[in-house]
Amino acid sequence: MxxxxxxxxxxxxxxxxxxxxxxxxxxxxxxxxxxxxxxxxxxxxxxxxxxxxxxxxxxxxxxxxxxxxxxxxxxxxxxxxxxxxxxxxxxxxxxxxxxxxxxxxxxxxxxxxxxxxxxxxxxxxxxxxxxxxxxxxxxxxxxxxxxxxxxxxxxxxxxxxxxxxxxxxxxxxxxxxxxxxxxxxxxxxxxxxxxxxxxxxxxxxxxxxxxxxxxxxxxxxxxxxxxxxxxxxxxxxxxxGLLDGHPAPKRLGPLRGPGAVLAGSCAEQTISQLEEFRKAGRPVLRIDLREALSGEDPAAQALAWTENHMGEGEFAIATSAEVSAVNELQERMGRRAAADLAESVLARIAVGLVERGLGRLVVAGGETSGAVVNALGISRLAVGPQKRGSIPIAQGDLGRPFGLCLKSGKLGPDDIFADRLQAMEKGEI
CATH class of the missing domain: 3.40.50.10840 (Putative sugar-binding, N-terminal domain)
Incomplete structure (x- = not known):
């Protein structure tokens, strides 16, 4: 070849x-x-x-x-x-x-x-x-x-x-x-x-x-x-013999800096993971997107909330909601418009967090992950190896190394958020 x-x-x-x-x-x-x-x-x-x-x-x-x-x-x-x-x-x-x-x-x-x-x-x-x-x-x-x-x-x-x-x-x-x-x-x-x-x-x-x-x-x-x-x-x-002559993949190094979770998935597994994160003593802000329809700015409000948490450990911000709340928002806005609203809110929050020095980020939800990475202007990632039963981590370049874990809403054990943030900090898989 x-x-x-x-x-x-x-x-x-x-x-x-x-x-x-x-x-x-x-x-x-x-x-x-x-x-x-x-x-x-x-x-x-x-x-x-x-x-x-x-x-x-x-x-x-x-x-x-x-x-x-x-x-x-x-x-x-x-x-x-x-x-x-x-x-x-x-x-x-x-x-x-x-x-x-x-x-x-x-x-x-x-x-x-x-x-x-x-x-x-x-x-x-x-x-x-x-x-x-x-x-x-x-x-x-x-x-x-x-x-x-x-x-x-x-x-x-x-x-x-x-x-x-x-x-x-x-x-x-x-x-x-x-x-x-x-x-x-x-x-x-x-x-x-x-x-x-x-x-x-x-x-x-x-x-x-x-x-x-x-x-x-x-x-x-x-x-x-x-x-x-x-x-x-x-x-x-x-x-x-097709891999002969190809070097082994490079290992990702450890990353410091504040860590956060942004969750847009409404999957039952993501809801459980947010609850586990909260029960472990980490603050979780739940955004009700229905409030945006009355003129509120949930992204700005969320970023104001983070001012008290950026230096105190890891935290989560979520638009994830139960089926009844999702259905109500979709009835008022339409399915695609409701999804676009959630993605745009979390993407704005991600940009604001990075501007405030965020170093590690877990994102729950495939569409949310795409919106966040696009807003951050990342077009290339170094991806780490898969660990059985877990979710891989990656690193992007924002003028400094930036840790990411991009998670499908349906996957991962209940403690995945804290586990992946710690893995990025330690340089583990």
């Missing part, structure tokens, strides 16, 4: 997912470049893999397609051996998009004849069986995901979820074939492609299934799914 070629080029539909897949690649010993947003100029960097994290998951379809195509074409300048489209384990999307429509474009760009869709994350009990998505024992439509304010998942059959988003036919690679090995999978895939169904939802209920699917698709030009199947590729590349 030529020195300038990439082994792996990733387009992620949100920032937290992009950081997650980058951290798993780094943990697998793969030097990985991480960029945020659509890139311009030549992709000049020394790495075996590159991740471009977009904010396209809930963007208007035309905008999502444009950014996905630009990211994929930018990566193609480095001739990646394989392109990967990363989305959420719960297949977050709507009938309009944006998984199917973005995959359609990438399929054309890389010249793929067939594409696998593998969202499963068995460790977090997100699994696919008979083409249906489960969260634990429940279908996704019976899980809290059905209440997601932006991408409510009310249909568990992923064929039905994906079909309105794409012009291509869709089939299922059943667990019986996945668990039987490459020959069984190849037979089913050929039958599906020959019958006009090149988009293939893969069943996977355990890590062994992901490993089998990764081995099976390691030479496919385009693979899509969650970060967990991507985490299986480094071992394959190493076995094939």
């Amino acid at each position: 030529a020195a300038q070629d990439l082994i792996f080029g990733v387009v992620a539909d949100d920032l937290t997912g992009g950081v997650e897949i980058a951290s798993l690649l780094v943990a697998g010993g793969v030097p990985t470049e991480f960029r945020i947003g659509v890139q311009h100029g030549e992709p000049e960097f020394d790495a075996a893999a590159a991740v471009v994290a977009l904010k396209s998951r809930v963007a208007p379809v035309a905008e999502a397609k444009e950014s996905a195509a630009e990211a994929a074409n930018w990566l193609r300048r480095r001739n990646p051996r394989q392109t990967f489209f990363k989305y959420c384990a719960t297949f977050d999307s709507t009938p309009e998009g944006n998984i199917g429509c973005c995959t359609d474009l990438m399929k054309e760009i890389v010249g793929a004849e067939r594409v696998i869709f593998c969202p499963s994350f068995p460790e977090k009990e997100r699994t696919v069986y008979n083409g249906h998505l489960f969260v634990g024992r429940d279908l996704v439509s019976e899980s809290p995901k059905r209440h997601d304010p932006l991408t409510p998942m009310t249909e568990p059959d992923l064929v039905k979820v994906l079909q309105p988003q794409t012009r291509h036919g869709i089939g299922v690679l059943p667990w019986k074939a996945v668990s039987s090995g490459a020959k069984a999978m190849a037979r089913i895939v050929e039958e599906l492609v020959d019958s006009g169904r090149p988009y293939i939802i893969a069943d996977a209920i355990c890590d062994a299934d992901l490993e089998a699917l990764a081995e099976f698709t390691a030479d496919w030009p385009l693979v899509t799914g969650n970060s967990t199947i991507a985490a299986c590729f480094p071992a394959i590349w190493r076995r094939r």
Whole structure:
């Protein structure tokens, strides 16, 4: 392989997912470049893999397609051996998009004849069986995901979820074939492609299934799914000698300075994490966004509140709310406008905190993370390795090193906020 070629080029539909897949690649010993947003100029960097994290998951379809195509074409300048489209384990999307429509474009760009869709994350009990998505024992439509304010998942059959988003036919690679090995999978895939169904939802209920699917698709030009199947590729590349000559990823150092949490996710897990943070004795400010409709300035009020806390340890500011409050705000403003309000408030707070000397920041929520990082003007991150059962940390450049942990609202143990702030301070993973 030529020195300038990439082994792996990733387009992620949100920032937290992009950081997650980058951290798993780094943990697998793969030097990985991480960029945020659509890139311009030549992709000049020394790495075996590159991740471009977009904010396209809930963007208007035309905008999502444009950014996905630009990211994929930018990566193609480095001739990646394989392109990967990363989305959420719960297949977050709507009938309009944006998984199917973005995959359609990438399929054309890389010249793929067939594409696998593998969202499963068995460790977090997100699994696919008979083409249906489960969260634990429940279908996704019976899980809290059905209440997601932006991408409510009310249909568990992923064929039905994906079909309105794409012009291509869709089939299922059943667990019986996945668990039987490459020959069984190849037979089913050929039958599906020959019958006009090149988009293939893969069943996977355990890590062994992901490993089998990764081995099976390691030479496919385009693979899509969650970060967990991507985490299986480094071992394959190493076995094939593709990583020979690449240096080990660099370690992140410790960071000092005040630490804070900004939470915009309304996921039940984030609500629990905020409560755990509060019970541990750390101050938590809950912002009621409904007050902004009456002329209040919640960002300015929150920054005034922090004046008494910046030098006294870590604190949290949250727009996270229970389902009833979210529904009320959406009824008054509309779903997208309500989300935009939450993101803009937290982004303004982030900028104000950095101006006041903040050194470490945990952000809960994929869309919130994108808004915050964009407001801070960060377009490149050094990402640390994934620690099993936790959330990775990263560092950006604000004229000084700045610590970040960008967390999906649904993930992480209850004590994740304090744990990640301390990890940044100590230089741990």
